[in-house]
Amino acid sequence: MDYKKLAERLLPGEYLPLEEYERMYPPRALPTGAEVTRLAPSPTGFIHLGNLFVAIANERIAHQSGGKLYLRIEDTDLKRKVDGAVEAVKRALEYFDIRFDEGAEIGGDDTYGPWYQRQRGEIYRAYVKDLIARGRAYPCFCTEEELSELREQQTAEKKITGYYGAYAKCRNLSEEKIYRNLDAGKPYVIRLRSMGDPEHKLRFRDEIKGEITVTENDQDVVILKSDGIPTYHFAHAVDDHLMRTTLVIRGEEWLASLPIHLELFDVLGFPRPRYGHNCSLMKQDGETRRKLSKRKDPELSLEFYRKAGYLPRAVKVYMLTLLNSNFEEWYLKHPDAPLEDFSFSVRKMSKSGTLFDLDKLNDISRNELAKLSAEEMYDFLFSWAQEWGSDAQRARVANREYLLRVLALCMGTGSKKRRKDFETAAQAIDHIAYFFETPEQTDAYRVTAEMKNAILSAFLQTYCAADDAQVWFAKVKEVAASLGFAAEMKEYRAAPEAYAGSVADVAEVLRIAVTGGANTPDLWTIMQILGEEQVKARITGAMEDRS
RNA sequence: GGCCUUGUGGUCAAGCGGUUAAGACGGCGCCCUCUCACGGCGCAAUCCCGGGUUCGAUUCCCGGCAAGGUCACCA
Numbered sequence: 001m002d003y004k005k006l007a008e009r010l011l012p013g014e015y016l017p018l019e020e021y022e023r024m025y026p027p028r029a030l031p032t033g034a035e036v037t038r039l040a041p042s043p044t045g046f047i048h049l050g051n052l053f054v055a056i057a058n059e060r061i062a063h064q065s066g067g068k069l070y071l072r073i074e075d076t077d078l079k080r081k082v083d084g085a086v087e088a089v090k091r092a093l094e095y096f097d098i099r100f101d102e103g104a105e106i107g108g109d110d111t112y113g114p115w116y117q118r119q120r121g122e123i124y125r126a127y128v129k130d131l132i133a134r135g136r137a138y139p140c141f142c143t144e145e146e147l148s149e150l151r152e153q154q155t156a157e158k159k160i161t162g163y164y165g166a167y168a169k170c171r172n173l174s175e176e177k178i179y180r181n182l183d184a185g186k187p188y189v190i191r192l193r194s195m196g197d198p199e200h201k202l203r204f205r206d207e208i209k210g211e212i213t214v215t216e217n218d219q220d221v222v223i224l225k226s227d228g229i230p231t232y233h234f235a236h237a238v239d240d241h242l243m244r245t246t247l248v249i250r251g252e253e254w255l256a257s258l259p260i261h262l263e264l265f266d267v268l269g270f271p272r273p274r275y276g277h278n279c280s281l282m283k284q285d286g287e288t289r290r291k292l293s294k295r296k297d298p299e300l301s302l303e304f305y306r307k308a309g310y311l312p313r314a315v316k317v318y319m320l321t322l323l324n325s326n327f328e329e330w331y332l333k334h335p336d337a338p339l340e341d342f343s344f345s346v347r348k349m350s351k352s353g354t355l356f357d358l359d360k361l362n363d364i365s366r367n368e369l370a371k372l373s374a375e376e377m378y379d380f381l382f383s384w385a386q387e388w389g390s391d392a393q394r395a396r397v398a399n400r401e402y403l404l405r406v407l408a409l410c411m412g413t414g415s416k417k418r419r420k421d422f423e424t425a426a427q428a429i430d431h432i433a434y435f436f437e438t439p440e441q442t443d444a445y446r447v448t449a450e451m452k453n454a455i456l457s458a459f460l461q462t463y464c465a466a467d468d469a470q471v472w473f474a475k476v477k478e479v480a481a482s483l484g485f486a487a488e489m490k491e492y493r494a495a496p497e498a499y500a501g502s503v504a505d506v507a508e509v510l511r512i513a514v515t516g517g518a519n520t521p522d523l524w525t526i527m528q529i530l531g532e533e534q535v536k537a538r539i540t541g542a543m544e545d546r547s
Numbered sequence: 548g549g550c551c552u553u554g555u556g557g558u559c560a561a562g563c564g565g566u567u568a569a570g571a572c573g574g575c576g577c578c579c580u581c582u583c584a585c586g587g588c589g590c591a592a593u594c595c596c597g598g599g600u601u602c603g604a605u606u607c608c609c610g611g612c613a614a615g616g617u618c619a620c621c622a
Contacts (some may be wrong), residue, residue: 353553
């Protein structure tokens, strides 16, 4: 069979000689040890935690080694394309501090572009044409129906499904038959003529998993679809080579197609990049665990964290603790160091699937929020409220000076002793609502209405806004004692039956009357911030009403 | 089902021939204390199973089992 003639018929016209592409995309001038890594999402617009997970690893490896991180868009399937997706991806990743050196919509050096696979059709076809001319790829005229019939038959016979060996009908089509099909205008795809044998097992060194066994590929996979666009497998091989990628860190769901990729690199005559297959993020679902799913798990979406107001650094710290087993220990020792100071290592990446633990993230978030200065906290809350907050939430961040006081005095911003009451901006802003809005009447009091009113009116009689904390609390104790409550906790604990309760119960009544809740920071401080008028109004208001 | 990967407390995990089997989150208890939060102290909880190899296996080998991934003209 004249393969050259066939190649010309299938992909007519002049294509650049392949050596020309080698010249256009030369090896990068980078110091030894520098890694070139990439992120290659498809433009569905849905960028998720799994993407971020692997993105952080790629980013750290590239930049720590003095290499490059680029963004390539795998848009070979129109069905997946969503308008504005690339911008959304870029923004989402930037929010979490992933910086690209090159790539789609990034600017900078475009030597290795274009970065959209749709714009690289000529390149792929040049390589496909060469493969056909070498007899290593062939046209396949099988219809979808024929293929699904084949699959059913194979399933029924308990054979391995797919297009391979004797099942690859079009693999050995006669020259005459091929041209007749072509003349008849039958649609076709181009398939790889695989030379692999599944009996051959090869050892492969995965950067994360270590030594693994790979079964040689024998599938005649589609490399060029009927619309003349390559499949992912083929496009990524050409691109990773031409873009001079040195290391591919990707999700372990790709491990199964590694044999195909290896054969592709070999048949194209490209040196292989190194691969590391990263474990996936799992979720407990009843008895079993499964991959985080787009439909069922809102926490998979990156927007979930932005909307809730997680600090981007907190999410990143959590990802890093999952990514490198020694990160957490390092971070405990260097809580304020830039994350870039941590020496990230591919060898420390986990081999096994990881259950996503929201509790852990929340703990990290509380700690991260507690590190912010009053001003940083204010800026974070403010910008979050502008983008995601309700009217009420935006109103609470409107008065900078007032909010700064609330934050500094009650949340401990700026002091050594920080409170860790919340993990997100949304919680923080709601948490301090009582500084802005008079709480609703509540029946949370654990004393009778008569007692409640007796406590409140007794307090009101002695209350003086100018009192300092000690004087103020001494007065609360007096109120307690006058109504049969223990003024000292020690005395109360020694003989609880001798009292109606303790000063703690009295303080609780005041606390609920002023803030609407039984759990708040220091009450005296709260009263100072609210001011005499508010305090009196709230206490008076709490005395009216409902019995 | 075939192929591949992975199995250390509830979760993330260190350890990889001899250890009281780290640490963190979560849980529980105590202390501090006007509540909560912080902080401090403490407790419970783990080497998937079965065979080898070895004086000795969580660690090495084999076999099970379980879980996950994947088997498209999707990426």
